Amino acid sequence: MHSGIPQHLSVRAAGRRGPEPGKHAPLPVPCLADEGASTWAAGRVGPAGLQGRASAELARLLEDRLLTRRLLAQQGGVAVPATLAFTYKPPALLRVGDASPGLRLVELSGKEGQETLVKEEVEAFLHSEALGDALQVAVKLSGWRWRGRQALRLYSRKELGTVVDMVLALLEKLEEEESVLVEAVCPPARLPFPGSPPPGPELAVRICAVVCRTQGDRPLLSKVVCSVGREDRPLRHRSSLPQTLEVALARCGLGEATQVAVVRRRVKAAAEAALAAVLALEAGLSAEQRGGRRARTDFLGVDFALTVADRALTPVALELNGGLCLEACGALEGLWAAQRSQPAAREAAAAPLVETMLRRSAHCLMEGKQLLLIGAGGVSKKFVWEAARDYGLKLHLVESDPNHFASQLVQTFIHFDVTEHRRDEENARLLAELVRARGLQLDGCFSYWDDCLVLTALLCQELGLPCSPPAAMRLAKQKSCTQLHLLRCHGPPWPAPSLHAVPCCPLESEADVERAVRQVPLPGVMKLEFGAGAVGVRLVEDAPQCHEHFSRITRDLQGEADHPGIGLGWGNAMLLMEFIEGTEHDVDLVVYGGRLLAAFVSDNGPTRLPGFTETAACMPTGLAPEQEAQLVQAAFRCCLGCGLLDGVFNVELKLTRAGPKLIEINPRMGGFYLRDWILELYGVDLLLAAAMVACGLRPALPSHPRARGHLVGVMCLASQHLQALSSTASRETLQALHDQGLLRFNLLEEVLVPGEYEEPYCSVACAGPSLAEARLRLLGLCQGLGIDGPHYPVAHFLSHFK
Numbered sequence: 043m044h045s046g047i048p049q050h051l052s053v054r055a056a057g058r059r060g061p062e063p064g065k066h067a068p069l070p071v072p073c074l075a076d077e078g079a080s081t082w083a084a085g086r087v088g089p090a091g092l093q094g095r096a097s098a099e100l101a102r103l104l105e106d107r108l109l110t111r112r113l114l115a116q117q118g119g120v121a122v123p124a125t126l127a128f129t130y131k132p133p134a135l136l137r138v139g140d141a142s143p144g145l146r147l148v149e150l151s152g153k154e155g156q157e158t159l160v161k162e163e164v165e166a167f168l169h170s171e172a173l174g175d176a177l178q179v180a181v182k183l184s185g186w187r188w189r190g191r192q193a194l195r196l197y198s199r200k201e202l203g204t205v206v207d208m209v210l211a212l213l214e215k216l217e218e219e220e221s222v223l224v225e226a227v228c229p230p231a232r233l234p235f236p237g238s239p240p241p242g243p244e245l246a247v248r249i250c251a252v253v254c255r256t257q258g259d260r261p262l263l264s265k266v267v268c269s270v271g272r273e274d275r276p277l278r279h280r281s282s283l284p285q286t287l288e289v290a291l292a293r294c295g296l297g298e299a300t301q302v303a304v305v306r307r308r309v310k311a312a313a314e315a316a317l318a319a320v321l322a323l324e325a326g327l328s329a330e331q332r333g334g335r336r337a338r339t340d341f342l343g344v345d346f347a348l349t350v351a352d353r354a355l356t357p358v359a360l361e362l363n364g365g366l367c368l369e370a371c372g373a374l375e376g377l378w379a380a381q382r383s384q385p386a387a388r389e390a391a392a393a394p395l396v397e398t399m400l401r402r403s404a405h406c407l408m409e410g411k412q413l414l415l416i417g418a419g420g421v422s423k424k425f426v427w428e429a430a431r432d433y434g435l436k437l438h439l440v441e442s443d444p445n446h447f448a449s450q451l452v453q454t455f456i457h458f459d460v461t462e463h464r465r466d467e468e469n470a471r472l473l474a475e476l477v478r479a480r481g482l483q484l485d486g487c488f489s490y491w492d493d494c495l496v497l498t499a500l501l502c503q504e505l506g507l508p509c510s511p512p513a514a515m516r517l518a519k520q521k522s523c524t525q526l527h528l529l530r531c532h533g534p535p536w537p538a539p540s541l542h543a544v545p546c547c548p549l550e551s552e553a554d555v556e557r558a559v560r561q562v563p564l565p566g567v568m569k570l571e572f573g574a575g576a577v578g579v580r581l582v583e584d585a586p587q588c589h590e591h592f593s594r595i596t597r598d599l600q601g602e603a604d605h606p607g608i609g610l611g612w613g614n615a616m617l618l619m620e621f622i623e624g625t626e627h628d629v630d631l632v633v634y635g636g637r638l639l640a641a642f643v644s645d646n647g648p649t650r651l652p653g654f655t656e657t658a659a660c661m662p663t664g665l666a667p668e669q670e671a672q673l674v675q676a677a678f679r680c681c682l683g684c685g686l687l688d689g690v691f692n693v694e695l696k697l698t699r700a701g702p703k704l705i706e707i708n709p710r711m712g713g714f715y716l717r718d719w720i721l722e723l724y725g726v727d728l729l730l731a732a733a734m735v736a737c738g739l740r741p742a743l744p745s746h747p748r749a750r751g752h753l754v755g756v757m758c759l760a761s762q763h764l765q766a767l768s769s770t771a772s773r774e775t776l777q778a779l780h781d782q783g784l785l786r787f788n789l790l791e792e793v794l795v796p797g798e799y800e801e802p803y804c805s806v807a808c809a810g811p812s813l814a815e816a817r818l819r820l821l822g823l824c825q826g827l828g829i830d831g832p833h834y835p836v837a838h839f840l841s842h843f844k
Contacts, residue, residue: 097333104320104339105186108147108221109135110362115142118319120312121351121358124172124226126163127184128156128209131218135323144172153213160213161206167224168199174351176226181208185220196227228347228358230273233295245294246273249287249346249357250367251313254394255339257401257725261317262750263310264341265391267370270294284374301355305348309357313344316359341395343367368392393744397725400742404730409434411737412484414477416440416498417460417491418448420607422790425718426490427451429729438482440473454480460494461602461611463572470500477505486736488689490710490729492574493609495519508738510709514685518709520571522548522617524684525704531683539683542676542695542704546619555592558618559585565621567654568592570599572609575713575801581621581652592616598799605799624698625842626705627663629677630712630720632731632741636687640731640743641674642720647756647839656802658756658839661719662749664813669697676702681709690732692716715755715788715805722786722809723749753786754816754843755807756836758829761796766828767803768794775827776806784808785823817843 104110108127114120124144129136130153148163150156168179181195182188197205205224212222230246248271252264268290269282285293287309291302320339329335343363349356371391390396418441419426427448430437438454442461449455456476460469477484487507489498495515502509517523528543547558548571559566568591569579578595582588595616598604602611626646632639645665647658663670677693684707692712694705711717711728721727724747731741758767767773773789780787786807794803808823810816817840821830830836 097337099331099333100324100337100339102186103135103323104342104362105189106133106219106221107182107184107361108223109133110320111359112136112142112145112147113319113323114316114359115145116319117322118312118315120315120319121356123228123347123358123360124167124170124174124176126167126224127221128160128163128213129219129221130213130216132221133219146172150213153216156213157206157210160209161202164206164209164224165202168202168205173199173226175229177229178227179205179224180227181205181212182223182225183212183215183220184223185217187217187220228349228360231294231348231350231355233291244273245270247290247294247348248360249290249309249348250284250363250370251309251344251346252341252367252371252391253313253317253344254341255317255321255398256394256750257398257721257727259321261314261321262394263313264394265371265374266306266309267367267374267391269370284370286374296355305355305357308355309346312346312357312359313342316344316362317342320362340398341368341392393746393748397744397747400744401725404734404742405433407739407742408730408733408737410436411486411733412436412438412453412482413733413736414438414440414482414484414487414501415452416487416489416501417494418443418446419491420790421792422714422788423490426729429727433730433733435733438484454482456480460497461606463493463496463611464613466497466500470497470504473497473501474504486733486738488732488736490713490732491607492519492572492708492710493607493611495709508688508736510686510688514687515709517684518681518686518691518707519612521569521573521706522546522571522619524680524707525619528680528683528704537675537679539679542680542702544619544622544703544705546617549592549616549618552589552592555588555618556585559588562618563620564588566618567621568595568616568618569654570595570609571615571617572612574608574708576654576656577605577608577799577801578616579654581654582618588618608801622696622698622703622705624696624703626694626696627665627673628659628712628716629673629693629695630716630728631674631677631681631691631693632726632728632735632743633678633681633686633691634688634735634740636682638674638678639741640726640747641677642716642724642726643670643673644716644719645842647842655759655800656714656757658754658836658843659715659805660752660754660813660816660840660843661723662752664843665697673697673702676704680704680707688735690728690735714790714802715786715807718786718788719753719755719807723751723753725750752810752813752816753807754810754813754820754840755786755788755805756820756824756829756839757802758804758806759796759800759834760791760794760803761800762831762834763803763829764794764796769828771806771827771829773804776804785820813843 111122111125115122126146128148128150130150132149178196178198183192195208209222248269250267253261254264256262266287267284268287270285270290270293271282287306288302320342324332324338345360345363346357347360349358368391375390413435415437418439437452439448439452440456440458442459444457458473487498487502489495496512496519499509499512499515503512517527525543525546528539531539545562547561549555549558565581565583568582578599580591582591595614599610599614604610628644630642643663644659644661645663646656649655649657673695676695680693681691686709690711692708695702696705711732717728726743726747734741776787779785788805791801791803808816808819810819821836824830824836
């Protein structure tokens with residue numbers, strides 16, 4: 043293994059095939075390592091054509107081995123081979139920044155008369171400690187003209203005269219901003235083979251990692267492919283069969299799973315750091331330097347040698363690569379095409395790149411769309427206004443509060459009382475007249491606020507805009523009607539929604555309570571028909587508790603003023619439903635034209651009975667794939683059974699020993715932290731999806747999005763955490779920790795007001811590469827901040843997440 047093998051595509055940027063007119067031709071020597079260019083659907087393209095919306099200008103930067111090597115070492119902290127570089131009139135980017143360890147840059151005043159300087163520098167380099175255990179060096183030209191167009195030249199560290207002569211010969215070929223490199227050939231790692239080592243030469247591994255730009259311009263490792271070959275022969279693309287990292291390391295003697303996992307983590311960290319460094323470089327360039335305002339690098343291939351540094355297996359970045367790394371991944375996926383059980387076949391290397399393309403297409407489609415939004419919501423929905431600005435949406439807001447902060451953040455603000463829902467049909471007609479009178483040319487109308495969902499559907503009907511039918515919204519909004527309707531849905535198709543519905547009885551008077559306790563098995567759950575946020579939901583074990591809770595709710599929660607935003611504008615009718623044993627889960631669905639486009643499952647921790655306020659959650663689900671599929675299909679069938687054919691819906695279910703059982707359907711995107719978590723883990727924005735459906739557009743979503751990690755969170759309540767939230771876990775402290783990336787902080791309420799009918803004040807979550815690690819981080823953080831305690835045992839609330 044060595045660092046001198048050209049492994050990048052030859053440059054074909056902007057239609058060029060070789061040097062620019064008037065430039066010298068490349069050296070007329072055998073191209074022992076010339077790998078050519080990949081041919082894709084659009085014809086023969088180089089890295090510029092494959093790195094998303096890249097350009098010839100960006101391709102030239104990334105094909106300068108010296109520039110990228112310095113970039114990786116300085117900004118990315120990525121290990122690179124020790125390198126001595128002689129440059130002639132180097133580019134401005136190479137003159138910026140401090141020197142990098144192991145990288146020596148010598149700027150030449152001319153290409154002739156440099157014999158003494160070259161000899162001194164080469165001699166010092168060959169005897170320097172920076173070369174470590176390397177026995178050989180490679181001499182090569184660096185610059186976009188030379189990628190894939192030069193022979194491989196390897197020399198012993200003892201051949202001072204020969205190395206000097208070769209450098210001097212190559213100096214004659216230099217143009218401005220090009221370099222001659224003398225670099226260490228990384229010795230392959232000597233892995234202890236179990237038992238007696240096999241006969242034959244030692245093997246070396248070259249690692250090819252594909253990393254993609256994802257949501258929020260963050261790098262994500264997509265796939266790792268390896269080549270294995272004799273250490274005394276060059277390893278390059280297309281010279282050996284592509285293999286998985288596990289197989290390649292096993293063939294070299296490293297088969298222990300934990301050690302392989304360590305190597306994978308180091309490759310992932312280095313590859314993602316490499317793309318992060320490239321993105322940071324591009325962010326500092328002007329549009330002209332990038333080759334256009336929208337020019338950017340969307341994916342990168344990074345070639346590594348696996349060597350030993352500081353007694354640890356270390357991936358050393360040899361070069362940045364474009365199409366050939368992706369081609370190698372495609373070749374490996376092709377090998378497993380007939381073996382669909384293999385993980386290598388299930389996860390396509392280009393999947394994150396495709397997701398990025400879909401996301402950008404959605405942004406392009408929605409930019410400038412005129413949307414009417416019904417109900418602004420509270421502080422927990424502040425993200426809406428930032429997202430609308432980023433997506434270029436033109437929002438027109440209908441809101442009851444004339445002083446709402448969002449009134450200054452929209453194109454049009456319509457002050458209208460939408461809290462009296464018994465008048466929704468009349469209000470829909472009045473609002474339609476207001477919209478027409480103002481001359482608003484709307485592309486869509488939607489709401490994410492529980493109280494306004496039926497009104498929104500009625501208004502869409504009046505204006506002829508896409509939406510699920512008002513009857514479906516009414517059915518989903520009234521909890522007892524949802525369950526009783528689904529109990530009658532016996533199919534076809536099978537399994538029918540009735541399998542997931544739960545017996546219940548509506549309650550409007552004391553007489554209804556007496557009748558309900560005879561019809562519904564106890565213990566049961568009493569809740570508001572139109573309630574939200576689990577306010578007033580309680581476990582009742584016998585008839586006296588049912589009467590007592592009904593009387594308390596009837597007395598305390600009579601109208602909207604008693605607890606704004608939880609649905610009391612519909613009245614305070616209640617229902618009694620059977621209590622179902624099992625674990626609780628949320629399923630967030632994106633449905634368009636009656637087709638399921640995406641589903642995201644999260645797990646909830648045990649609640650503090652007899653109340654049902656959420657305590658903890660994790661995402662993605664820790665359930666087995668079959669159980670996850672059962673939940674998704676149950677949620678989807680229940681939505682279709684109610685007539686919800688278009689929209690983003692949140693469905694709460696319990697997974698019992700007999701399968702999923704429905705708690706309730708929320709015919710809007712999930713509340714609390716769910717939109718934020720799904721965006722963070724999957725790169726899918728439910729808000730954008732809801733806006734697209736409202737405009738009659740099919741959301742552009744990946745069919746099988748992969749979670750980037752795990753999130754585990756816990757709710758904080760004013761009644762339980764008033765002291766901590768006023769000191770050790772203050773809003774300012776939590777926000778600072780969020781900004782540092784140590785936790786995810788979602789503020790749900792503006793003020794700390796303890797009370798019997800409280801909703802969570804905030805959500806605090808920790809991320810991790812595994813569920814166990816995220817859980818452990820959160821538990822430690824909660825103990826340190828004072829969120830955990832005898833009366834709020836966080837460990838118990840996280841006990842379901844294993």
